[in-house]
Amino acid sequence: MVGRGLRAENFTVEIADCGETAWELATASDFSLVILDLGLPGMSGVELLKRMRRRQMDVPVLILSARDATASKVENFEAGADDYLTKPFALAELVVRVKALLRRGANGHTQTRWIADLEIDLLHQQVMRGGQKIGLTPKEYSLLEYLAANSGRVVSRTMIMEQVWDQSFEGLTNIVDVYVRHLRAKIDDPFPIKLIRTVRGVGYRLTEGEAA
Numbered sequence: 001m002v003g004r005g006l007r008a009e010n011f012t013v014e015i016a017d018c019g020e021t022a023w024e025l026a027t028a029s030d031f032s033l034v035i036l037d038l039g040l041p042g043m044s045g046v047e048l049l050k051r052m053r054r055r056q057m058d059v060p061v062l063i064l065s066a067r068d069a070t071a072s073k074v075e076n077f078e079a080g081a082d083d084y085l086t087k088p089f090a091l092a093e094l095v096v097r098v099k100a101l102l103r104r105g106a107n108g109h110t111q112t113r114w115i116a117d118l119e120i121d122l123l124h125q126q127v128m129r130g131g132q133k134i135g136l137t138p139k140e141y142s143l144l145e146y147l148a149a150n151s152g153r154v155v156s157r158t159m160i161m162e163q164v165w166d167q168s169f170e171g172l173t174n175i176v177d178v179y180v181r182h183l184r185a186k187i188d189d190p191f192p193i194k195l196i197r198t199v200r201g202v203g204y205r206l207t208e209g210e211a212a
Helices: 002-008 019-028 045-054 070-079 091-104 138-149 157-164 174-187
Strands: 034-037 061-065 083-086 112-115 118-121 126-129 132-134 193-199 203-211
Touching (some): 019 045, 034 045, 045 061, 045 070, 061 070, 061 091, 070 083, 112 138, 112 203, 118 138, 138 174, 138 203, 157 203
Parallel strands (some): 061 083
Antiparallel strands (some): 112 118, 118 126, 193 203
């Protein structure tokens, strides 16, 4: 439910169903924000939070929990949480808190991704390349943000479908190719350096680029 709601707001979301998977994702990818449920199976949310801070991960962390006792809030803030939202909650409030944390960013830095001369403003969902503003549709932006979050890594069409379209139907992966073509037409075709690479038989990779 949270994932669907945030994707509807054009955020790119990855979901872990247990603490161990969450830890693997946190150490393998560069996330702008972590929304952490304390009731994760396996490794608990607070243990995961402590591990992240011990590893010097300064990504903002928003805690979700039904535990509304002051002691629980104090424990998690002391462990390194940046915000704490008790259940049940309204999705609109979650979105406002997410945007506030992204605005603040890790250690107060602005939330901007750079890949070569491509600039992605995660908070305002704006894209520029070579100083030129590029207009993208919400789905094109979500696709670009997902590729950027996995910059340098190959992502399959199925992975893109699951994360950007929130579906897992193999037969629909041709939609990914269509949107990649749209994205290339806007961020690659007008420029000599190409950033989106096709990995034949596998998927796509956003890289620092090569000359055409």
